[in-house]
Amino acid sequence: MWPLLDISQLEKNIDDFHLGPINLTINSGTITALVGNNGSGKSTLLKLIMNLAQPKMGNIKINNTFVHGDNENWKQLVAYQPQTVIGWNHFTGNMLKKLISPLYPNWDDVLFNRMVALFDIPLHKKYGKLSQGVQQKLTLALTIPRNAPLLLLDEPTAFMDIPSKNLLIDILVDWMEPGDRSILIASHQIDDIKKLSDYIYVLHNGNEIGHFEKEDLTEQYARYWLSDDLPKDYINGEVWRERNVLISDKPEDTEIYLNENNVNWTNRNSLEMEEIITLLLRSNKK
Numbered sequence: 418m419w420p421l422l423d424i425s426q427l428e429k430n431i432d433d434f435h436l437g438p439i440n441l442t443i444n445s446g447t448i449t450a451l452v453g454n455n456g457s458g459k460s461t462l463l464k465l466i467m468n469l470a471q472p473k474m475g476n477i478k479i480n481n482t483f484v485h486g487d488n489e490n491w492k493q494l495v496a497y498q499p500q501t502v503i504g505w506n507h508f509t510g511n512m513l514k515k516l517i518s519p520l521y522p523n524w525d526d527v528l529f530n531r532m533v534a535l536f537d538i539p540l541h542k543k544y545g546k547l548s549q550g551v552q553q554k555l556t557l558a559l560t561i562p563r564n565a566p567l568l569l570l571d572e573p574t575a576f577m578d579i580p581s582k583n584l585l586i587d588i589l590v591d592w593m594e595p596g597d598r599s600i601l602i603a604s605h606q607i608d609d610i611k612k613l614s615d616y617i618y619v620l621h622n623g624n625e626i627g628h629f630e631k632e633d634l635t636e637q638y639a640r641y642w643l644s645d646d647l648p649k650d651y652i653n654g655e656v657w658r659e660r661n662v663l664i665s666d667k668p669e670d671t672e673i674y675l676n677e678n679n680v681n682w683t684n685r686n687s688l689e690m691e692e693i694i695t696l697l698l699r700s701n702k703k
């Protein structure tokens with residue numbers, strides 16, 4: 418079996434911005450958070466996957482079909498929620514639903530109605546007259562029930578209030594239940610990343626920093642409090658230091674170094690995901 422999404426050696430230039438090379442594989446049954454600084458290329462990558470932008474080089478395959486080829490069958494396998502939707506302003510939610518739902522053979526009316534009720538979406542109002550948060554809710558209610566195996570979400574909760582963000586997380590967890598679906602979600606929201614993702618794909622200024630399993634990432638980092646100020650020399654594994662506090666992404670190597678050099682540490686703890694992402698984006702500035 419081939420991966421649901423397979424991206425290899427993908428590169429794109431937009432003026433002086435360069436994205437890639439990107440190598441990313443996504444298998445069924447997984448949620449991947451697409452994380453990066455502002456302008457790192459997250460939205461651009463999602464547009465490339467949807468064939469809405471042309472790459473300079475490289476390949477994107479969905480279920481083994483090239484998205485840049487003549488065969489467009491892959492479009493039935495993807496549902497995409499862009500950051501901003503163009504062309505919907507003069508349509509009501511009811512009109513949009515009538516237009517969109519027949520296009521998708523697996524459309525789930527029960528889920529649509531559930532989302533409308535949970536998010537309290539006024540379907541009789543024109544999209545352009547809704548607040549940004551309600552527009553996001555309506556866009557999601559018109560995207561998730563398509564029940565395509567691959568769901569691409571571009572900052573879906575950016576304008577939502579806190580209870581709605583939590584509701585969406587619950588909806589997405591339920592949506593994953595059948596086990597053969599996948600989500601790629603671009604997000605700056607730490608809760609989306611912590612509560613939803615199995616994997617984290619990190620970009621910085623268009624450069625691929627890495628594709629990590631979330632659990633591995635949280636286990637990989639440790640913070641040490643030393644009895645005295647840190648020695649001046651580089652300590653194996655160190656990625657950050659200040660006075661008597663040291664952060665390492667190779668705790669085993671660090672502890673060997675500290676023991677061999679008779680440096681005592683009084684405490685060790687793990688890092689929050691937010692701290693780890695901040696470190697990844699800081700230490701990999703290219």
Ligand SMILES: Nc1ncnc2c1ncn2[C@@H]1O[C@H](COP(=O)(O)OP(=O)(O)OP(=O)(O)O)[C@@H](O)[C@H]1O
Pocket residue numbers: 431432434453454455456457458459460461462
């Ligand atoms: N239509 C466009 N015209 C010109 N430049 C663009 C266009 N779209 C994207 N870019 C450039 O591409 C780069 C990546 O933008 P992109 O929107 O993909 O980043 P992002 O990671 O999604 O950012 P954010 O977190 O702020 O949403 C930026 O430098 C941006 O200026």
